[in-house]
Amino acid sequence: MEVPIAAPPPLVRLDGIRKSYGRHAPVLDDVSIAVQPGEIFGIVGRSGAGKSTLLRCVNLLERPDAGRVDVAGQDMLALDPAALRTARRGIGMVFQHFNLLSSLTVAANIAFPLAIAGTGRTQQRERVRELLGLVGLTDKAEAYPRQLSGGQKQRVGIARALASRPSVLLCDEATSALDPETTGEILDLIRGLRDRLSLTVLLITHEMAVVKTLCDRVAILDRGRLVETGAVFDVFTRPRSAIARRFVAEVIGDDVPPGAAGRLPPPADHEECRVLRILFAGPNSTRAVISEVSRRFRLDLNIMSGRIDEIGGEPFGLMAVAAYGEPAQIDAGMAWMQGLGLDVTVHS
Numbered sequence: 001m002e003v004p005i006a007a008p009p010p011l012v013r014l015d016g017i018r019k020s021y022g023r024h025a026p027v028l029d030d031v032s033i034a035v036q037p038g039e040i041f042g043i044v045g046r047s048g049a050g051k052s053t054l055l056r057c058v059n060l061l062e063r064p065d066a067g068r069v070d071v072a073g074q075d076m077l078a079l080d081p082a083a084l085r086t087a088r089r090g091i092g093m094v095f096q097h098f099n100l101l102s103s104l105t106v107a108a109n110i111a112f113p114l115a116i117a118g119t120g121r122t123q124q125r126e127r128v129r130e131l132l133g134l135v136g137l138t139d140k141a142e143a144y145p146r147q148l149s150g151g152q153k154q155r156v157g158i159a160r161a162l163a164s165r166p167s168v169l170l171c172d173e174a175t176s177a178l179d180p181e182t183t184g185e186i187l188d189l190i191r192g193l194r195d196r197l198s199l200t201v202l203l204i205t206h207e208m209a210v211v212k213t214l215c216d217r218v219a220i221l222d223r224g225r226l227v228e229t230g231a232v233f234d235v236f237t238r239p240r241s242a243i244a245r246r247f248v249a250e251v252i253g254d255d256v257p258p259g260a261a262g263r264l265p266p267p268a269d270h271e272e273c274r275v276l277r278i279l280f281a282g283p284n285s286t287r288a289v290i291s292e293v294s295r296r297f298r299l300d301l302n303i304m305s306g307r308i309d310e311i312g313g314e315p316f317g318l319m320a321v322a323a324y325g326e327p328a329q330i331d332a333g334m335a336w337m338q339g340l341g342l343d344v345t346v347h348s
């Protein structure tokens with residue numbers, strides 16, 4: 001008899017979170033997310049969408065007006081101040097502008113939360129050495145923040161966030177102040193730390209490229225509301241909301257170059273020209289579908305754009321083609337490709 005394996009309870013759960021400042025429109029309006037242990041969960045949204053406020057509700061730097069916050073099985077809003085301080089040690093936080101103390105060395109910055117928690121000096125030194133190794137800054141212990149590059153400063157910020165051995169890491173635009181190459185290095189570091197330390201990561205960003213590189217799941221926040229949540233691959237390949245499509249287009253690129261449709265030759269009598277957007281993902285992604293559909297359904301296919309990409313290790317391709325043929329043949333060709341599991345839509 002098979003024993004069903006129950007999914008582990010989420011490590012971070014926000015339920016029905018609401019927050020307003022004064023009499024303005026709510027900054028967060030009934031937001032719920034559940035982050036599984038070991039997951040890297042991204043929340044993406046434009047500036048002002050409420051991302052930072054939402055992240056700060058996890059460790060109660062911001063108290064929601066309504067809703068529930070559970071972290072590692074604890075009802076955070078029910079904790080007394082001492083219990084909340086303890087719970088916060090289980091939640092590390094990394095900031096866009098690093099928030100380092102300029103008068104302290106790297107080692108002292110990293111030791112800062114340990115000193116506040118009353119950790120002994122010897123233990124502090126030992127832990128700082130470990131943390132410097134983890135983030136690759138062993139030779140910078142005695143440097144001051146002003147002597148470091150942006151990427152190195154963020155490594156210090158990450159080491160400090162991990163000092164108290166948290167199970168959850170919150171990242172507020174952790175790479176938004178960094179150049180693309182350094183961003184890549186920091187994202188690799190975060191992924192490596194998740195794997196080595198079994199961290200659960202909740203990150204917010206306005207950059208879909210960060211989500212594509214790093215996250216397992218993503219939620220899209222727009223003006224205080226969650227508009228879409230899903231596996232990164234699904235949201236990228238089949239965005240359901242207009243805002244998700246816009247975010248995805250930033251990374252995947254516009255599949256039909258602007259103006260290209262206007263330059264297409266007109267169809268012959270009794271024929272039609274239909275621009276199709278074909279998404280290849282899964283087992284048929286490499287099949288020579290285009291030439292086969294052309295032969296089988298007597299269609300002339302004019303490839304307007306195409307790209308092959310990879311998200312979360314899965315290949316996918318996106319192609320825009322102008323299909324010329326009899327309308328019924330185009331319908332049949334579309335149905336045939338859909339039968340192979342390809343996502344085929346008419347480009348409007």
Ligand SMILES: Nc1ncnc2c1ncn2[C@@H]1O[C@H](COP(=O)(O)OP(=O)(O)O)[C@@H](O)[C@H]1O
Nearest residue numbers: 021022027045046047048049050051052053054
């Ligand atoms: N302490 C505050 N007082 C008043 N308004 C605030 C405060 N914090 C944030 N807001 C407002 O809430 C909205 C969301 O802000 P924020 O959570 O920082 O968004 P994001 O991180 O997505 O850019 C913004 O309109 C911002 O002006």
Ligand SMILES: [Mg+2]
Nearest residue numbers: 051052053173
């Ligand atoms: Mg913010």
